[in-house]
Amino acid sequence: MFGYYLDLALRSLKRNPALTVLMVMAIGFGVAASMITYSVFRAVSGNPIPDKSAQLFMPQIDAWGPQQNDKGEPAEALTYVDAMALLRAHAAKRQTLLYLVQLSAMPGGSRELPLGLNGYAVTSDFFPMFDVPFRYGNGWGAQGDEARASDVVISAELNRKLFAGAYSVGRTLDLGGHDYRVVGVAGHWNPQPRFYDLFSTSGFADEPDFYMVFNRALDLQMRPGGRNSCRGALTFTTWEEYTQSNCVWVTPWVELNTPDEVARYRGFLTHYAADQQHAGRFSWAPNVRLRDVTQWMDYEHVVPPESRISLAVALGFFLICLVNTIGLLLAKFMRRAGEIGVRRALGASRREIYTQYLIEAGTVGLAGGVLGLLLTALGVAGVGILFQPHIAKLARLDFSLVGLTLAVAIVATVLAAFYPTWRAARVQPAWQLKSS
Amino acid sequence: MNLQIRPILAALRRHKAGTVLIALQIALTLAIVCNALFIIHARLANLSEASGVDEANVFVIQNQWAAERPTSEVDAQVRADLLALRQLPGVRDATPATGYPLKGGGWDNFVTLTPDQVQPTTDAAVYTGDEHFIDTLGLKLVAGRNFRPDEVMVMGTGQAITPPTVIVSKALADKLFPAGDALGKSFYAMGATPSTIIGIVDTLHRQGVDPWSNSHAGQSLIWPARSADARGVYYIVRAKPGQLAAAMREAPKALLAQSRLRIFDPKDGIQDYATIRHKVYDGDRGMAILMAIICVVLLAITGAGIVGLTSFWVSQRRRQIGVRRALGARKRDILAYFLTENFLISGCGAVVGVVLAYAFNLWTVSHFELDRMSAIYVVIGVIVLLLLGQAATFAPARRASRVPPVEATRSV
Numbered sequence: 121m122f123g124y125y126l127d128l129a130l131r132s133l134k135r136n137p138a139l140t141v142l143m144v145m146a147i148g149f150g151v152a153a154s155m156i157t158y159s160v161f162r163a164v165s166g167n168p169i170p171d172k173s174a175q176l177f178m179p180q181i182d183a184w185g186p187q188q189n190d191k192g193e194p195a196e197a198l199t200y201v202d203a204m205a206l207l208r209a210h211a212a213k214r215q216t217l218l219y220l221v222q223l224s225a226m227p228g229g230s231r232e233l234p235l236g237l238n239g240y241a242v243t244s245d246f247f248p249m250f251d252v253p254f255r256y257g258n259g260w261g262a263q264g265d266e267a268r269a270s271d272v273v274i275s276a277e278l279n280r281k282l283f284a285g286a287y288s289v290g291r292t293l294d295l296g297g298h299d300y301r302v303v304g305v306a307g308h309w310n311p312q313p314r315f316y317d318l319f320s321t322s323g324f325a326d327e328p329d330f331y332m333v334f335n336r337a338l339d340l341q342m343r344p345g346g347r348n349s350c351r352g353a354l355t356f357t358t359w360e361e362y363t364q365s366n367c368v369w370v371t372p373w374v375e376l377n378t379p380d381e382v383a384r385y386r387g388f389l390t391h392y393a394a395d396q397q398h399a400g401r402f403s404w405a406p407n408v409r410l411r412d413v414t415q416w417m418d419y420e421h422v423v424p425p426e427s428r429i430s431l432a433v434a435l436g437f438f439l440i441c442l443v444n445t446i447g448l449l450l451a452k453f454m455r456r457a458g459e460i461g462v463r464r465a466l467g468a469s470r471r472e473i474y475t476q477y478l479i480e481a482g483t484v485g486l487a488g489g490v491l492g493l494l495l496t497a498l499g500v501a502g503v504g505i506l507f508q509p510h511i512a513k514l515a516r517l518d519f520s521l522v523g524l525t526l527a528v529a530i531v532a533t534v535l536a537a538f539y540p541t542w543r544a545a546r547v548q549p550a551w552q553l554k555s556s
Numbered sequence: 557m558n559l560q561i562r563p564i565l566a567a568l569r570r571h572k573a574g575t576v577l578i579a580l581q582i583a584l585t586l587a588i589v590c591n592a593l594f595i596i597h598a599r600l601a602n603l604s605e606a607s608g609v610d611e612a613n614v615f616v617i618q619n620q621w622a623a624e625r626p627t628s629e630v631d632a633q634v635r636a637d638l639l640a641l642r643q644l645p646g647v648r649d650a651t652p653a654t655g656y657p658l659k660g661g662g663w664d665n666f667v668t669l670t671p672d673q674v675q676p677t678t679d680a681a682v683y684t685g686d687e688h689f690i691d692t693l694g695l696k697l698v699a700g701r702n703f704r705p706d707e708v709m710v711m712g713t714g715q716a717i718t719p720p721t722v723i724v725s726k727a728l729a730d731k732l733f734p735a736g737d738a739l740g741k742s743f744y745a746m747g748a749t750p751s752t753i754i755g756i757v758d759t760l761h762r763q764g765v766d767p768w769s770n771s772h773a774g775q776s777l778i779w780p781a782r783s784a785d786a787r788g789v790y791y792i793v794r795a796k797p798g799q800l801a802a803a804m805r806e807a808p809k810a811l812l813a814q815s816r817l818r819i820f821d822p823k824d825g826i827q828d829y830a831t832i833r834h835k836v837y838d839g840d841r842g843m844a845i846l847m848a849i850i851c852v853v854l855l856a857i858t859g860a861g862i863v864g865l866t867s868f869w870v871s872q873r874r875r876q877i878g879v880r881r882a883l884g885a886r887k888r889d890i891l892a893y894f895l896t897e898n899f900l901i902s903g904c905g906a907v908v909g910v911v912l913a914y915a916f917n918l919w920t921v922s923h924f925e926l927d928r929m930s931a932i933y934v935v936i937g938v939i940v941l942l943l944l945g946q947a948a949t950f951a952p953a954r955r956a957s958r959v960p961p962v963e964a965t966r967s968v
Contacts, residue, residue, distance in 0.1 A: 139864055146857050153850060187674045222787060224622040224819055233812075234622035236819035297623040340624075343714040343787065353671065353748045354716035362714055425924035426843050429595070433588060436916075437850050440584045444861035447577035451868030506842040543573065 121472075122479065129480035136452065140484065143448050147488025150441030151529045152495030153434040159500055159521055160507055161431045163514035164324070165423045168311035169250065173413035176249065176315075177374050177382065179206060179389055182407035183366055188351040194407055195349060196420070197319045200363040201401075202392075203370035207243065211388040212374035212381070216246040217334055219370050220320045220346030225282060226294040237278065237295070238345065239330035240317070241337035247273070247304075249375050250316060255279070257289035257304035260333060264303070268335040272300040278329045279305045298340065300332065312514055315413045318420040319371050320346025324510040344369040386410050424511065442536045445484070449540040453477055457547050464549035477541040478534055485533025489526040496525055560889075564897045567873075574865055575901055582905025582941055585858045587912035590937035592847040594917070594929045599840040599847075607657040608725075608759035610694025611829035613648070613795045615804050616656050618826070619811065620788035620819040627712035631784035633815060638688075640810045641791060646799035647807070651685040651692040653790040654711075654783050655763045657776075658829075658836045662763035665745040667777075669732065673744075678731050679772045680724070680745060681762035684711065684781040685792075690723070690757060692794045698726060700739050700755035703780040711781040718747025719779045723755035727774035745777060765836050767925060788819075800828060855944055862948035866894065870956040877956055878963025887957040894953035895946055902945035906938045913937065 133140040167173050181202045182194035189195065198206070203217050218240050225235040246252070247259030256279075260271040272293060279288055293300045313323030341359040350367040376382045386408070393406030411419060453460075460473060497517050504512040568575045619637075621630065634652050641650040655662035663683075666676035683689070687703040700723070709719050722745075729738035742750035760776045762769055783789045791811075795803035808820055820826055827835075834841075870877075877890055917929040 142857075142860050142864060146861070149853050149857065153853075157846075222620065224620065226622060227816075232816070234817060234819050236620050236821055345787065350716075350746065351666075352746065353744070354718075354746050355748050357712070357715045357717070359714075424839070425926075426839050429920060429924060430843065430846055432916075432919075433592060433847065433850060436584060436588045437854055440581055440588065440854060441857060443577055443581045443584065444857055447574060447581065447861055448864045450573060450577070451865055455868060455871070506846045508838045508842070539573070 121475070125476045125479040126483065128476060129483045132452070132456070132480055133483065139448055139452060143445050143484050144487045144491055146441040146444045146448075147485060147529055147533055148491030148495055150438035151489060151492030151525055151532070152499055154431075154438045154528070155492065155496040155521060155525045156499035156503060156506075156515070157427070157431040157434040158524075159496075159515040159517065160503060160511060161423070161427050163516070164313065164427050164511055166312070167414065168313055168315050169413060172249075172251065172375070173315075175375055175377050176413050177376055177385070177410050178413075178416045179372050179374060179385070180409040180411070181389060181393055182404070183368070183402070184351045185402065185404045186407075189407070192407075194409055195368040197347075197349070197368040198370045198372055199366055199368050200370060203372055205392065206372055206374075209388065209392070212376055212385055214245040214249050214375040216243045216249055216373050217370050218242040218246060218316065218373070219337075219344045220317060221332065221337055221342050222345035223295040223330070223332075225278075226297065228294065229282075235281070237329040238326075239328045239332060241334045241342065242331050243334045245375075246331065246373075249373060250311075252309050253307035255305045255307045256287050257302070259331075260303050264333055265335055268339055269333050270298065270300045270336055271303045271333055273304040273306055273331040274302055275306050275327055275329050276308055277327060295330070295332075306331070313417060313422045315417055315422075316373060317346070317371055318416065318422060319369075320344070322424075322510075323417070323420070323422040324514070326510075382410065424508075426507065427511070430506075438532070442532055445533060445536045446539055449481060449484075449537050450543060453540045453544040456544075460544055460547040461549045461551070464547065470545040473545040473547075474541055477544050478537055481537030481541070482530055482534050485530035486526070488533060489529030492529050493522060493525050496521070560893060561896065561900070564893065564900060568897065568901070571869065574869065578862060578865055578898075578901050578945075579905035579908065581858055581861055582902050582945065583907075583909035583912055585854055586906055586909025586937050586941050587916050588854060589851055589940065590909075590913040590929065590933045591916050591920070592851045593936060594933045595926075596844045596847045596851075597933070598927065599844040602765065602840045603837050603844075605761060605765075606759050607761040607829075607833070608693070608695055608757065609657050609761075609829060610794060611833065613797060613800055614693060615793055615795065615800065615807075615826065615828040616832065617791040617793065617807060617811070618788065618821060618824060619791055620821070621786060622817040622819055624786050627710065627784045627786070630712075630786055631710050631782065634782060634784060634789055637791065637811055637814055638686075640814055641793055641807055642688075644803060644806050644810055646795050646803035648794045648796045649688050649692040650791055650793045651688040652782050653689070653792050654684045654785070655681075656683075656790060656792055656832075657693070657761040657763060658765065658832050659763040660765065660836045664762075664764075664769075665777075667728070667732065667775075668744045671744055671748065671750070677743075678728070678775055679769070680728050681764070681772075681776040682745065683760070683763075683776060683778045684783055685778060686780065686782050689778055689792075690755075692792050693760075694794060695760055696758040697723075698756050698758050700753070702755060708780045708782055710784050712784050713786040716747070717781060718745070718749050718751060719781055720749065720751060721754045721780055722751035723757060723778045724753055725760040725774055725776045726756055726758055728777060729753065729756045731772075731775055751777075751779070765840075804828060855940070858941075859944050859948040862898070862945055863952060866898065866949050866952040867955070870894070870952045873956075874959050874963050877959040878961055878965075881959060881961035882964040890957040890959070891953050894949055894956055898945045898949040898953075899942065902942050906941060909941070910934055910938065 180194040182189055183199045221241050223237050244260050244262050244265050255276050264271045288302045291302050310327035314321050348367055348369045356362040356365050376385055389408040390406045393408050396402045500515050500517045503515045638650055665682050667678050667680050668676050686708045687705050690702055707721050711717050733741055738753050742752045744750050920926040
């Protein structure tokens with residue numbers, strides 16, 4: 121029966137090409153608009169570290185007080201003093217401190233000019249905490265932190281530029297006039313959004329070129345290459361004065377595996393802030409936060425408002441296309457009331473009418489889906505016009521998006537067809553036969 | 557003309573589904589179109605914001621130092637670089653800076669009128685430069701004077717210095733001293749010592765374009781300081797009229813001839829203002845384009861949908877139309893009938909649509925800190941959709957009006 125109904129559907133659609141094209145276009149455009157905006161939304165709102173997002177936490181300590189903080193919320197990074205205190209206390213199984221730094225690879229080999237590099241000063245736990253993959257070698261261990269070593273982990277891309285992609289562990293590298301020893305080459309690793317540094321980045325940035333020992337960066341008095349935020353009157357001129365100021369620039373992360381550990385760490389933070397209050401450094405009650413990756417990304421508004429608004433508008437657009445389709449299908453089906461009457465009089469059940477007309481609607485949905493797919497492919501390719509480059513390049517037409525596009529088009533059209541079909545199935549055979 | 561509203565309503569009662577569908581479509585379309593127009597207008601307004609910079613002739617070099625050196629050496633290099641840049645035949649002027657208008661975010665300080673004031677009076681974008689800053693950017697000095705060379709301080713790596721003199725944008729001057737007597741007055745911008753306003757420039761856009769800074773729009777200050785930061789410096793360069801391309805070619809060569817231990821990022825190391833402006837408003841432009849596409853396609857689909865449904869109604873009612881014609885109705889009575897019918901349906905849809913439009917706007921206001929939509933967009937949206945409804949009905953209605961009276965006698 122399916123084949124026969126399909127044949128009927130195609131005949132019916134051919135009888136009224138303008139109406140058919142209109143329906144297919146409405147579905148196609150509606151689906152495409154939704155899918156293009158969804159592909160971007162999916163990319164920016166995804167969980168960058170799904171296996172551990174509930175175990176990684178970003179501690180915040182209010183070092184500015186109620187009069188200078190952001191509407192009661194502690195700053196989005198730590199002061200040097202608080203960051204070092206957390207590191208020394210070692211109250212979590214794993215913890216890291218990090219900040220963005222810039223360096224340059226000095227000329228050498230075939231390169232005449234220095235090469236600008238962006239990277240992070242991190243502590244050794246950074247690599248196991250964030251599951252950084254390694255192509256060669258490994259991160260440095262705790263003794264690297266202690267020894268304030270000139271160890272460096274470089275990205276695969278930098279390894280390609282400097283060492284032609286060869287095994288470079290143990291090689292020496294001149295960065296900004298100081299020698300560093302390569303201990304590891306990271307595999308491709310650039311989680312998007314960059315949950316671990318939402319202080320200095322919007323969450324979307326090119327892969328970092330290197331990771332260096334946090335203590336070494338401090339010894340070299342390397343200023344943060346990213347954001348720095350201060351309150352009150354600023355008077356520092358030396359590195360020591362800067363580190364004792366209320367400027368925040370260090371991002372801390374801790375790994376806590378059980379609710380117990382989380383509760384204990386939260387207690388530790390409160391306790392630390394209370395100690396600072398007793399010592400007279402803070403003149404306010406403890407104000408601390410401990411957000412996990414998802415909560416932190418929410419708090420930092422990682423998903424750009426543009427992405428949410430355009431998704432909402434596109435979904436509204438799709439809804440209108442569906443209402444449009446309901447109207448057109450209704451017109452199309454009711455125009456054939458006489459035909460339905462004859463079929464019903466000849467013994468067709470309501471169920472058969474349903475089947476026939478839903479198959480017709482499904483055909484429209486499939487055609488709309490195929491058109492939608494083409495438009496989506498076109499849109500994803502041209503999405504650079506609509507969104508900022510670093511976000512646009514995350515949108516991809518992959519297998520799941522293709523499947524979703526087709527499925528949404530067909531399911532939505534069949535759903536939209538329910539009301540018109542119900543009306544068609546209610547046609548009274550006697551009435552129709554009498555009037556014609 | 558005698559409007560036949562009663563018979564229309566009676567007829568619509570027999571076509572509830574179609575009526576509701578058209579009204580619903582009009583309502584949803586109105587809600588989306590109003591908001592899209594509002595978004596487009598707001599974004600386009602951003603795109604055309606004045607920066608105060610002579611954008612046709614100015615370009616920016618992002619100069620990163622390759623090796624760490626003490627402040628005095630960096631400063632000597634910066635001064636040598638500037639001399640070299642200013643001597644280029646295509647260059648009118650150049651200045652060292654820590655940021656530039658429309659950079660897309662940067663240095664920003666709270667501003668207070670007294671040293672112990674806790675709640676800041678406002679917030680200003682901070683620029684630093686030497687006595688060439690105003691001429692290089694092409695800013696208009698509307699009051700006071702420019703910096704003198706001896707007022708320019710040297711600012712080493714990460715040093716929080718507070719020069720005693722400052723030039724502010726008119727927007728900042730008016731915000732701090734609404735009486736218009738800002739010249740000669742002092743304020744604190746996160747320093748322990750005050751800065752005295754010696755000059756006021758007309759327009760000087762902030763570095764960022766984020767919506768959070770809208771309440772401080774145009775509020776900027778310039779401190780007389782030459783950046784000797786070991787990490788790097790921005791050279792803002794103003795080319796002579798018509799020589800932008802040549803100057804952009806020559807400048808990096810001249811700098812590399814001074815010293816090769818520097819890095820110009822291949823992607824954004826040297827940018828003219830057209831590029832800077834294009835980049836910083838990427839998000840705004842994209843949003844406006846997306847909304848415009850959606851608006852156009854949406855109106856087309858809604859219009860076509862109305863044509864389809866009305867055609868169906870007309871074909872269903874051929875006999876009734878024939879009867880009316882036979883009983884003396886003129887062609888234009890039939891035409892008016894269908895147009896009025898559509899007007900009633902669209903009108904109802906528009907009423908619902910206005911409510912939906914405001915609801916959507918409220919959602920964006922509460923979630924994304926967007927502005928409230930002004931009524932003008934709703935009015936425009938309603939007019940556009942009512943006209944669209946009438947236009948879409950016109951062709952089928954004309955076909956209806958051509959139904960011959962003899963149709964009344966056919967069939968049955």
